[in-house]
Amino acid sequence: MLLPKILPRNDDQRRADAYRTVLRYEAKIGGQLFGPIPAGHRREFFCLDVHTWIWHEEWDDEQSNHHVVTTRYDVRPTGVLKSQGNQSYQQVNRDELRNLVQAARLYNQRVAAGLQQLLQAS
């Protein structure tokens, strides 16, 4: 690789890269929590930070139009707010909150096991 020699990377950049690698790994595991992913879809679900969960989905429809939907869940002391695309924030209803908590718990279990495998492989 020529680029790293031209732009030498410091420890902070390497650290950020390693963190992103782990996050991408988690997002892939998270995307599989909701059942089989339809052909041509790309689905990711991950914990961005202690207050934020992201659900990202991309697919092409029959007319080859590309669709991207990113849903962001912000956990506040008063409840969970959700924003999708350019839409404003709205309060998550009870059923969706239940599903989100269930997904988050499952994510915690699966990712913990997955990260162990990642460490063993690295």
Next chain:
Amino acid sequence: MSNHSNNSEKFSKRQALVYEAVGARNHIIPTAVNALVQIETAYNATDSARVQTSVSLSPVATTLERPTVVDSPQSPSEQVEVNSLTESVSAVSESTGLLNDETTSEQAARLANIAAANRQVNDVHDGLVRTD
């Protein structure tokens, strides 16, 4: 040899950074899950508090002792209830011989008042339950 040493140093540095990232994530994820669980718990607690409120309000409602609707016209069902109460009081007085006719009618009126008060309390309670 030095090239090999360099590569292994790079590898261990990269490995150390991955370990560090995994360590950070192992702290962040359970904290994030816990925050969500707390929100859900608070949500459920709010719901059960709402049920508790309707339940705890009913004993207060039962303290209504003096209904103001005693003189209002009686509906057929109220009449049946009052009659049946009067009959039961009469039956008691006849069997025990303790109550004369005057006492029986006073008793019946009092029982009718209590029945009306109970109905009012039930209506208030139903209203609270329906509202919640």
